[in-house]
Amino acid sequence: MSDTPVTNRLAPRAEDTVGPYYPYSFIDGDRSDLTRLHCGLSVGPQGQQIILRGRLLDSDGAIVDDALVEFWQANAAGILRTPDNNGHPLLDPFFDGFGRLITTTEPFAFRTIKPGALPAEGGMAARAPHITMTMFSDGITRLVTQIFFDDESKANAQDPLLASLPPELRERLIARRVEAPADGPAVYEIAIVMRGPGETPFFDDLSS
Template identity: 40%
Template structure:
C-alpha cells in the first residue's frame, strides 16, 4: 500500500530567513522578542478557521481601475506567480492580500505624510486567491521609492507587501516583493536583513514576457515557497516595516 503520509517538515536553511533583531534595521531593536518564545498548542479553531474563501472575502485583483471607470496614475504592471510548498506542490485556495505605496511613493494611510502627491483614487490594496494549481495574478501600478528615516538619507526600494493566509489566522505569513535592477537593494537594511544572497534573490520578482500583455502592462513573476530550505524569506507576521 503506498505511503500517503505527508513529508516531514523541513526547516529553512540557516541564514535564509531574517533575524528578529537586525542591527542595521533600527526598529527591530524595540520590537524583537527579549525572552524565549513560547510554543502555544493550536486548538481546532486556530487550525481550521476562519475559512478564507472568496465568499467571505471577495477578490479584488485590479488596483488600477475603479468602479466609476476612472484609472489611477502610474505605470500599470501585472504580478503573477504560484504559491508552492517545500516540495513544489501547489497550495490551492491560499488567500493573498497585497498593499503598496502609489507611483509617487506614498501610502494611502493617515500616518504617511510624505511630501509627494497622494492619488485619492489609488487604495493600494488588493486580494487574490490561488487557483487549483497555486497560480495567482493581480494588476497594479509600479510603486515608487520613499524615505523612511532609518538612517541618514535612507530610502526604501520599490516593493510590494504580500500577506498569505492558509486555513486560518494561525497560518499567516508576510513578505515583500522587490523589482530587478533596483540600486537601492544593496543599501536597504530590510532587504539585507536576510543574510543568504540566494534567499534574498527569491524576494526579487523576475520580468516575464509571458505575463506581459501587449499594449497593456509589463508582467513580473513572483513565486512564493511557504517553507523548507527554498522558502521565501518572511517577516514577523505581527507587523510590516513601516508600522502601518
C-alpha cells in the first residue's frame, strides 16, 4: 500500500446529528437559472425574465445556510408542467418550471420567468401568479409555501389561498419588486421565516 497522502477526498459534511444531507451531484447550477438557453439552441423560454432574491431566516433572524430549496411554477401562459398535461398546447417546450438550489450565508437568487395566472380548470379556482417553494433543512422534513408578487394586486385579491389567510399573514407571502431595469430582469425580494415571530405561513401540501 502506498504511503502517498490522498489529496482528492471530498471535504466532510457538517457534523450535525440530524440530516438531511445531499450528495454533491444533487445540485446542478442550471437549476437556479431557468432562463438559460439549452445546449445547442439559440432560443429560450417565453415570458418576462425575473430574479427572485430571498433570505431563508431562522427564529433569530439569521440566514439559514445549507438548506435545500426547490421551486415549482407555471410558465408565462399560466400552465404548470405535470404528467397529466404533456400535450397541452400552451406548454413552453423550453421551460419546465422546476428549480433547485442550496442556500449559503448570502441571500439566494433564483432566475426564472414570471409565471402567468393559472386559469380555472377542472373545478379548480383561478390562481394569481405565484411560485411554490419547498424547503428541507436540518431537523425539518419539509416546509411548503407559495410566493406571490406585489405588482399583481388584482389577481392576488382573488386568489383563494391568499383569501384564506388574515391580512397580516398574506403580506408574508408577497415578494416586493425592488428593481425594474429597462434592459434586464425585474428583481423581487422576499424573506422566508422558518419559525418564531413573523413566521411565514406554511401548508401541508400544494398541487398548484
